[in-house]
Amino acid sequence: MNFDYSEEQQLLADSIRNFLAKNYTFEARKAIIESAAGYSDQVWATFAEMGLLGLPFAGEYGGFGGNAVDLMVVMEAIGEGLVVEPYLATVGLGGQFIARGGTEAQKKAILPALVEGKLRLAFAQTERGARYNLAHVAVRAKKYGTGHVIDGEKCVVIHGPCADKLVVSARTSGNDTDPKGISLFLVDRNAPGVSLKTYRTVDNLRAADIHFAGTAVPAGGLISKEGEALPLIEEVVDYATALLGSEAVGALKYANDATLEYLKTRKQFGAPIGTFQALQHRMVDMVITYEQAKSMACLACVKVDSAAAAERKRIVSAAKIKIADACRHVSQESVQLHGGMGMSEELKVSHTFRRLTTIAQTFGDADHHLERFAACE
């Protein structure tokens, strides 16, 4: 048993933190989210140079063969800095489908370019009415020649607007919620028949509802076996959920640090408000919540790569329950303890509030995972 980061992991953590401290200040981030693209090419190129984009991928594709624990330090830093670049969408989701389920040709075509920062991915899965049910896929793909044609609509595709290619789940057989009959396709975002309705999310990411109208996918675009993609989708989404837990830990840490600092500096009734016991105890509870959430994020990242499917689901759901509760508790308290200032767009704490609020819901809220956790027994 050992909870330390290795020397390499520690070095990586230091270099990301240094980079973000210098180049990803709150002001710099503000400029990025207001830019046309909503992310920074320069930051993305630096992530590639630092080796962050290749971290989990095999050496033959230019990566470093890292596990989920290696990515924890990256995700924590991303959470703390409220980084809006499509790291999780590309490295934690899209790239994982290729690395785990792709053909050799797909890996060669996608992964080296991804690692070099030349290709971004997004996962088009959610549909209206599906909530968090990964088996709810109504978008259809029909055989057409040697390939397929996709029809239907996906919604809230995070980082869809900046993705070069989309990983799209579509049904090749069965009814809308049948676990069997779901397939995955690699689709050019600019392919004919793909149209995007783009928007900003509440936490300042870019996303899109994506309509597919007779979108042709050649034979080489099928990822994994036709009709049998659900286990792979579950595996990759669990992996991304574990990583998202670490992102939450970083954001929770920021919220707590900022709130503690505020308690020590803000004065009312002639004293720092941190001298009031009513506020001290609430701050302590935020710290306890953080420590418990961090423990579960560690557990999820350690187990997500190695555990068998049933155990993996149980642990990831347990972690997401705790993370979702922690996001809600700490975000709400951090705003309350900041008073009126916590409401302001001008303070990072209000942006952290919004990010934590969406993390709580992403890949399933606490209620969804309570149900899955119980079903795993």
Place this chain on the structure above:
Amino acid sequence: MDLNYSPEELAFRDEVHAWLQANLPDDLSEKVANYQELEKDDHTRWHKTLAQKGWVAPEWPVEWGGKDWTVVQRYIFEEECGFAGCPSLMPFGLKMCAPVLFRFGSEAQKQRFLPRIYNGDDFWCQGYSEPGSGSDLASLKTSAVREGDYYIVNGQKIWTTLAQFADWIFCLVRTDANTGKKQQGISFLLMDMKTPGITIRPLILMDGRHEVNEVFFDDVKVPAENLVHKEGDGWTVAKYLLGYERMGTGQVGVSKRELTKLKALASQQMKDGKPLIDDPRFRDKLSRVEVELMALEITNLRFLDQLRSGRAPGAEVSLLKIRGTEIQQTLTELMVQAVGPLAQPFKPIDAADFDQFAATLTPRYCNYRKTTIYAGSNEIQRNIIAKMSLGL
């Protein structure tokens, strides 16, 4: 990062597990499993069994019978004992008085008391709280006045756990009432419970059991050699001891066992023809406490890992106390909920087939309200974290 136990640690766990299986008497484990009251002899019997094996005080120095185990081994041992349903060892001698004697006791005091504590020859209790001094412990008033080779003690202690079994009591007493600060002028005194002038009055708690007492001191003559550390500097000793008192309050192993029992109970209880455990409203509460316990276990291990690299335990012990006790209380509460209306019967008057087990559940829920109050209430623990760890 690696959350798995090493092969050596796993072998150790198996060794402890196998030994407990072979040596924990059935009547004791049944009493614990059925939440029955333990007699003095039950406590002593298990203490002596562990002492014979050499496992009763692994954290003590090796020359006094300690085991030189790593922090992880100690944790494994505690967890296995908890999960197996061993009677909990009374901490007052082993984990409270003994660490104080190692740190502050004279050589003569060590020789006189430690072997008897180790072997379970003396049953100890703790004289800290007073009617007017609960969380504000330093305001205590029980006085000890030096007269020749003796201290004359007058006053009263309260909430004294199992004083009715005790051979000895360690007490905080005031030896100087005229100091500037209330923390000064306190001394740490050991007293033989048979000394004339000591009277015990049982305090029956709302679960109907006799667990705590009031202890009255009326001109009790205590030999001066029973003073530990310097006269007037007992607060140093008190603070040192409180850190130890909180160490064992996480109780992950015990809570895991209780969770298993709760699941079994909720699987037997039926609601509308289906097991209660499948009722979504009940199930969500159960899952939440299970997840909270998983998180506490990992948090506990993370802190142990830090201790292993040589850091002293700090305010994180308070975190474990807060969450650990909250989990224990939730588990008792869900047990009561699980049996529904059957949680109301308490004591049979004229009932042949009385469900003794169900009748223990509400009293146990009542009893466990103590956990967030004792060993420094959870509010005091929050004060400690705010001050020591957050600098507020």
